[in-house]
Amino acid sequence: MKLYYTPGACSLAAHIVGEEAGLGLKLEKVDLKTHKTADGSDYYAVNPKGYVPALALDDGGTLTENIAILNYLADRSGEKLHTPRHGTLERYRLEEWLGFITTELHKSFGPLFQGGGDDERNKAKQKILHRLKHVEERLTEPFLLGERMSVADAYLFVILTWSTKMHLDLSPYPRLNAFFARMNERDSVKRALAAEAGAT
Numbered sequence: 001m002k003l004y005y006t007p008g009a010c011s012l013a014a015h016i017v018g019e020e021a022g023l024g025l026k027l028e029k030v031d032l033k034t035h036k037t038a039d040g041s042d043y044y045a046v047n048p049k050g051y052v053p054a055l056a057l058d059d060g061g062t063l064t065e066n067i068a069i070l071n072y073l074a075d076r077s078g079e080k081l082h083t084p085r086h087g088t089l090e091r092y093r094l095e096e097w098l099g100f101i102t103t104e105l106h107k108s109f110g111p112l113f114q115g116g117g118d119d120e121r122n123k124a125k126q127k128i129l130h131r132l133k134h135v136e137e138r139l140t141e142p143f144l145l146g147e148r149m150s151v152a153d154a155y156l157f158v159i160l161t162w163s164t165k166m167h168l169d170l171s172p173y174p175r176l177n178a179f180f181a182r183m184n185e186r187d188s189v190k191r192a193l194a195a196e197a198g199a200t
């Protein structure tokens, strides 16, 4: 499997999952300005939607959308990640977190990354902090689903890297800070961050 990624982007979640589960993902960097891959190919030919992540599957197909990719990798992670069985309530809890992270957190960063005006940026920051308060209140330590890491934790970690970059004040959220520190200490996270930093 090959992951099309951009350093520091949401594709980092799938990259961390690949490292955590030892899936041996190949990596291909995408320049989101030119929509070219590292070898100069047209990224639109891989993902006509033009954004990362995309996962090239071993059978020649391509999967897009964070939630689909993370679920796909989760189901191939064996015991390495906490992946509730399909049809169980806990699996729906995983989907609930993934849906919240992608629509309510990830997408709220739009004005911050796309150069919105001050007013728009401040509103976006307030909204994100309000949504993170919800996570703070629900976070069952050490991970979102309890004792073991799931793909949702990798995605939440990416959101927290962005929050830090955007200087959001996370000091009122001790559980989130502890979660962020814990994730930063994981070998899988360190490897993924180092690989992406080395690729910039």
Ligand SMILES: N[C@@H](CCC(=O)N[C@@H](CS)C(=O)NCC(=O)O)C(=O)O
Pocket: 009, 010, 011, 032, 050, 051, 052, 053, 064, 065, 066, 067, 102
């Ligand atoms: N709905 C997509 C959104 C992915 C997304 O927002 N990707 C960003 C990076 S974090 C991107 O590639 N943006 C460039 C663009 O939209 O052209 C998903 O969940 O996979």
